[in-house]
Amino acid sequence: MKVFLAAAALSLFAAAAPPPWQWSLPRGIAPPPVPPENPMSQARVELGRLLFYDADLSADGTLACAGCHEQKRGFADGNATHLGVHGDPGRRNVPGLANVAWLPRLTYADPSATTLEMQALIPLVGERPVEMGMKGLEAQIGRRLGANPCYRRMFRRAFPQGRGRIDLAGVAAALAAFQRTMVAFDSPNDRFMAGDETALSADALRGKAVFDRVGCAVCHGGRDFTDAAYHRVEAVGGRDPGLAEHTGQQVDIGRFRTPSLRNVSITGPWWHDGSASRLELAVRRHGKGAGLSARDMGLLLAFLDDLTDRTFLADPQFSRPDRACGKPL
Incomplete structure (x- = not known):
């Protein structure tokens, strides 16, 4: 139908x-x-x-x-x-x-x-x-x-x-x-953005700076942390044609819509095929994510955890x- x-x-x-x-x-x-x-x-x-x-x-x-x-x-x-x-x-x-x-x-x-x-x-x-x-x-x-x-x-x-x-x-x-x-709209980050300066932990605040510095917001921007556009991440292989299945265009092979990062810490496994068993692995598949230090990765994950709305x-x-x-x- x-x-x-x-x-x-x-x-x-x-x-x-x-x-x-x-x-x-x-x-x-x-x-x-x-x-x-x-x-x-x-x-x-x-x-x-x-x-x-x-x-x-x-x-x-x-x-x-x-x-x-x-x-x-x-x-x-x-x-x-x-x-x-x-x-x-x-x-x-x-x-x-x-x-x-x-x-x-x-x-x-x-x-x-x-x-x-x-x-x-x-x-x-x-x-x-x-x-x-x-x-x-x-x-x-x-x-x-x-x-x-x-x-x-x-x-x-x-x-x-x-x-x-x-x-x-x-x-x-x-x-x-x-x-x-x-x-x-009740994650720690939502409360922080609404004016509660104590809503984010110190590590999450530093992780937010990492998020901005490495360019995560280029695709995961806006209120719901997605541009809703289609992108290809070269580090991710697989046989799924992605958007090309519907457009028939070779340029669209392997392109998928950017997922929202709301509640991302608890919605794994990650990627369109669930092939990333840990959130850190999903982050490292991105170009700049691959080179993050262990400390910066920990801070970034703390920020991503504070995108979770427990309510x-x-x-x-x-x-x-x-x-x-x-x-x-």
């Missing part, structure tokens, strides 16, 4: 939208972009949260979105790659989801996935590789979820103009709404819900 078909289907939900979502963001942070055909609402977020933890969205009922995106790991999973429901080996490392709503590009090398609604379809019905394995089984989504009275009620509330219809487009819309709430890792609003429709799960 082409992602643009599902995106177009979301327009069915656009009319008679629920009351606007109230964002709770630090001062100076503007809300993320939201497609007009999928406005935010409490009902959609609650539904998306429940769906995120539901393995019925996979072919054999064994893999939920949360099976690859674990909150305690910044919504990464700690593996180099993740097997799909049929045993297909994963191709790329599972990225964390902190502040994913602000990212203009949502995968390592697919420039067409520009909204969370489109991205949700990749694990659900994608075939390279097969992850959740729902390609050809899309009609089962309505039957499976529709057998649950709570889901019928939640879909009616989330998409009132859809009269309770449960389908792939609605699932993608709800998952996207939930992921847009995965806001992480985000334990925030109950992102965890598996223990109740739905007023009843324990």
Whole structure:
């Protein structure tokens, strides 16, 4: 199924939208972009949260979105790659989801996935590789979820103009709404940037200077430490064509989107293929990172550790819900 078909289907939900979502963001942070055909609402977020933890969205009922995106790991999973429901080996490392709503590009090398609604379809019905394995089984989504009275009620509330219809487009819309709430702005570095001069340790402050001096911010710049552009790092080999798989251009072979460094200390292993088992190894694969002294490397790692938002890792609003429709799960 082409992602643009599902995106177009979301327009069915656009009319008679629920009351606007109230964002709770630090001062100076503007809300993320939201497609007009999928406005935010409490009902959609609650539904998306429940769906995120539901393995019925996979072919054999064994893999939920949360099976690859674990909150305690910044919504990464700690593996180099993740097997799909049929045993297909994963191709790329599972990225964390902190502040994913602000990212203009949502995968390592697919420039067409520009909204969370489109991205949700990749694990659900994608075939390279097969992850959740729902390609050809899309009609089962309505039957499976529709057998649950709570889901019928939640879909009616989330998409009132859809009269309770449960389908792939609605699932993608709800998952996207939930992921847009995965806001992480409470790392020590965030507090430091907001004016708390005591938020960073002395070593982290020195590491921040190393980060700037060796040019890390050239690619890992901005509020979320990514330029969201595609780059090739010559020290990294492998057979993955990267961006060239979609553009067909030889110049794009081995180019991948710069990952965000938010929560980077706990989202390993690192690189697009998870081939760096330690964060230091990932750093040293960069040109200037290779020549860092042991002391400077230690300082840099201290700074990177202070990009971790511990509140985000334990925030109950992102965890598996223990109740739905007023009843324990």
